[in-house]
Amino acid sequence: MRNIEFHNREKETKEIRAILDSRPTLITFIYGPINSGKTELITHTIEELPDEYVVFYINLRTKFLSSYDDFIESLFEMEMETEGASRKRKETLAELVSSVTKAAGIPITREFLDYVFKDNKPKNAFSYIIKLFEEVKNSGKQPVLILDELQKIGDVKVNGFLIYELFNFFIDLTKEKRLAHVFVATSDSLFMESVYSEAMLEGRCRYLLVDDFDRETTTAFLEEYGFSDDEVAVAWEHCGGKPVYLIELMNYENWEEKAGEMLVLRTGEIETILKRINELGGEIIIEDTKYSVSYEKLVGALKKFVDRETIDMNEVDEISKEFLVKKNVLFVDPLRKMILPQSRLELLAIREVIR
Numbered sequence: 493m494r495n496i497e498f499h500n501r502e503k504e505t506k507e508i509r510a511i512l513d514s515r516p517t518l519i520t521f522i523y524g525p526i527n528s529g530k531t532e533l534i535t536h537t538i539e540e541l542p543d544e545y546v547v548f549y550i551n552l553r554t555k556f557l558s559s560y561d562d563f564i565e566s567l568f569e570m571e572m573e574t575e576g577a578s579r580k581r582k583e584t585l586a587e588l589v590s591s592v593t594k595a596a597g598i599p600i601t602r603e604f605l606d607y608v609f610k611d612n613k614p615k616n617a618f619s620y621i622i623k624l625f626e627e628v629k630n631s632g633k634q635p636v637l638i639l640d641e642l643q644k645i646g647d648v649k650v651n652g653f654l655i656y657e658l659f660n661f662f663i664d665l666t667k668e669k670r671l672a673h674v675f676v677a678t679s680d681s682l683f684m685e686s687v688y689s690e691a692m693l694e695g696r697c698r699y700l701l702v703d704d705f706d707r708e709t710t711t712a713f714l715e716e717y718g719f720s721d722d723e724v725a726v727a728w729e730h731c732g733g734k735p736v737y738l739i740e741l742m743n744y745e746n747w748e749e750k751a752g753e754m755l756v757l758r759t760g761e762i763e764t765i766l767k768r769i770n771e772l773g774g775e776i777i778i779e780d781t782k783y784s785v786s787y788e789k790l791v792g793a794l795k796k797f798v799d800r801e802t803i804d805m806n807e808v809d810e811i812s813k814e815f816l817v818k819k820n821v822l823f824v825d826p827l828r829k830m831i832l833p834q835s836r837l838e839l840l841a842i843r844e845v846i847r
């Protein structure tokens with residue numbers, strides 16, 4: 493395996509740095525197709541930040557989240573892990589803060605955890621975090637809160653949905669208290685769509701698209717690892733600018749064959765999805781209501797990509813759209829009001845299937 497360095501992302505990095513340079517005002521939603529490099533961009537940016545920023549990064553991806561307790565536990569998990577049995581000493585908030593390092597979770601004592609869990613009140617947890625951030629601020633540093641894969645708590649309820657409590661909390665941290673920068677990342681474009689149409693977030697957030705590399709960036713990336721002009725053209729033709737796919741190619745001696753295989757594999761997967769719907773039927777739940785998925789409509793939606801790379805948001809019925817997004821075939825961009833395949837590889841696979 494080759495050791496691949498972080499590549500470019502100059503524009504996005506600049507944008508994030510500019511946000512961090514000013515006072516917290518809006519929540520920043522980082523979105524983009526699957527595997528476009530959102531997490532990589534965030535972790536790289538954190539590593540490069542000067543010491544005056546204290547970053548609290550929480551990735552919900554690998555967490556099992558079915559309840560409020562699960563969420564709070566994951567929020568406070570990192571310090572719980574490092575605390576161990578030997579450190580029973582009670583620490584003041586200020587002491588805790590001084591032990592906080594970059595990219596660590598939020599430090600927490602057992603007593604506090606019991607208090608937070610006791611009444612299932614997110615406000616308890618949030619007021620603790622606010623106190624903690626105030627301490628950080630008082631020590632002359634700037635707190636930054638980053639939640640990766642936030643859509644994972646989409647279904648969690650405490651009285652109402654936890655996500656609304658969180659949005660309120662984020663608004664409080666940014667626009668109201670100007671206390672911390674808040675970044676939320678997600679690869680779930682249906683979640684982004686609901687965020688985008690959420691009235692309570694209107695005028696309180698901004699969006700940052702982290703897309704697959706464009707042609708120019710892809711060329712520079714591949715050339716760094718010895719690809720010739722012609723080879724870049726072939727790689728782009730097959731995989732577009734999705735970093736993971738490009739890295740996959742770099743790691744194969746016989747990479748042109750590999751590119752062909754990747755296309756065959758993805759084509760087969762999409763074919764299977766359609767075949768199952770055609771033969772077995774299928775259902776999808778949207779806002780608590782069950783709908784049946786129509787094979788004809790799915791094919792109709794995919795056909796639109798035969799001679800176009802993007803289509804308008806309204807060209808596909810909601811059921812087919814949700815289904816194809818959930819299957820990671822399509823990506824919805826609510827800001828640009830368009831629907832497109834998750835990557836160039838998906839686009840080619842769709843065209844193969846329709847052919």
Ligand SMILES: Nc1ncnc2c1ncn2[C@@H]1O[C@H](COP(=O)(O)OP(=O)(O)OP(=O)(O)O)[C@@H](O)[C@H]1O
Nearest residue numbers: 497498499525526527528529530531532679735736
């Ligand atoms: N700028 C980059 N330079 C080099 N490699 C990158 C870059 N961005 C992403 N990658 C590679 O692509 C992989 C996937 O990126 P990453 O996990 O950041 O994507 P993501 O958008 O967060 O994915 P998901 O949609 O699953 O959350 C990384 O593990 C890394 O190998």
Ligand SMILES: [Mg+2]
Nearest residue numbers: 530531640679
């Ligand atoms: Mg990610």
